[in-house]
Amino acid sequence: MSAVPHVDDPRVRVALPELLALRSRVMRAPAPPVVSRAARSGQRPGRLHGRGMDYAESRVYQAGDDVRRMDWRLTARSGVAHTKLFQEEREGRLLVLLDTNASMRFGTRGRFKSVQAARVAAMAAWYAIRGGDRVGVLAFGGQRQLLRPQGGPRGALALCGALATWDAMPPGTDESLSAALQRAGRLMHGASRVLLVSDGFAVDPAAHGRMLGLVNKAEVRVVAVADPLELAEPPPGRYPFSQGGVHVDIALHGERQRAEFAQALGSGHQRLGALAAQLGLRQRTVDTTADPLDAIVDLLGPGRGR
Template sequence: MPVVADPRVQVALPELIALRSGVMRARAPEVVSHAPRSGQRPGRLHGRGMDYAESRVYQAGDDVRRMDWRLTARSGVAHTKLFQEEREGRLLILLDTNASMRFGTRTRFKSVQAARVAATAAWYAIRGGDRVGVLAFGAQHHLLRMKAGPRGALAVCGALAAWDAMPPGEDESLSAALQRAGRLMHGASRVLLVSDGFAVDDAAYGRMLSLVAKAEVRIVTVADPLELAEPPAGRYPFAHKGVHYDIALHGERQRAEFARALGDGHQRLASLASRLGLRQRIVDTTAEPLDAIVDLLGSSRGR
């Protein structure tokens, strides 16, 4: 009989596809202009789009075919119409696959939760009309180029499951990943970083600053509950590469040091986000990621 993958420690494609139903019931994304730009705030494009934005006093060089004749007649001053142009957005998901992601004490590994976050983001992005792609960094170095519609989201889900099943490579720093992302963005207007933060290095700030100049960046920190709070006293069984061992945490100092070590990743990522003013949500391994994705990708409020 075929071996059935354990969805707690391995990414299961059917589960990623099933996330679509929850996304379809969630609040729909706002439709905004995703034209390439500098800086974090979305541009409001006034041109020959289909959606009327506002009228203003006529200026030399304005297209006379866009005159607002009713307002001109009422005010006695020539006015021209401005239109908000809608363009297709592009979301690049930057997915951490470093060895630290293959850890979990509650419900599932961080690597599995990260895939669920990425799949939810993909389904939500295509619901808003965006193209979506994924760049894996860390133990896997792969790029799934931008694709639109349900096929795009399905391609993301398939890639996430396939990459998770591959033999791992060497770890990679966040700065190196961001440098690759800057070269491979292919016009992405938004970037969603999904990581546990242990890859954050000193050079990541400068690389992220460069990325922020090109796209709107959001961060989802994936964490195990044990990484978010000091553990109670007790013995904790762990397994690593087939080796099983126990860690005894009885004293206050032991538990505090253990908590600092495990919490270092999400704290480093939180510090990076704070320094750059980037919006961030923490999703632990027991939670459903939909609320965090809707909050981060549901609108472009620039905060």
């Protein structure tokens, strides 16, 4: 697959219509848990039990809301169903930490890793707003951008638009994961959950300490995006690669040659997996041909745990 694609090719460029269309897929998935939103550093708040909480505000009704907390007066005035939120139910915040380094612009099957990462981020956003969370995204690497968390469908729409816009911009220089985590720690904007989406090539020795600091502030989950060629030793053959207009054919016939190639190509995924394992973080691997929804539900949905 070429690294210098046609701009309209959705396999190699993030397409906004595709990210918006993912909403219908997500809406058919098991609903996220409805939890209280008490602000406690480094913890997800627990489930609600009973009444007597202070009223905070009302928002548009979302699937899964308790009908006993309907704001009937505002619903009658506006013609749109609204739910009351109480002091302990203030919306949580999910911050997607998205890798946009040059290594993400690679793919041999399905799509580029950068496109799959955007699909993961969009699905996470559509899923999180079902549970009442605000959603935002911090891009690191070639793009160093921040979209502050916003609530409801408007927040997911803004995130999808940002992903498509950033993907079309000229990339800057690469950035290490430790530097990205340092910025994330300063720009959390009250996020109670962080979803790291990366191929792992940005993982550096300092990332462990930075990630530990982030884990003390929020619930962190990891999605490793990988090309199938990075996950298994390739069969014998010749493999064409294109980078910056330069085309190279790599011949992989011998067992040792193929093993060394697989080790080099899969080193990012291995480093990211090792980092998550060392810190006890929940993680899932999504290759460039897969549907990311199962991974999103597993990490953000019912039954998730530390």
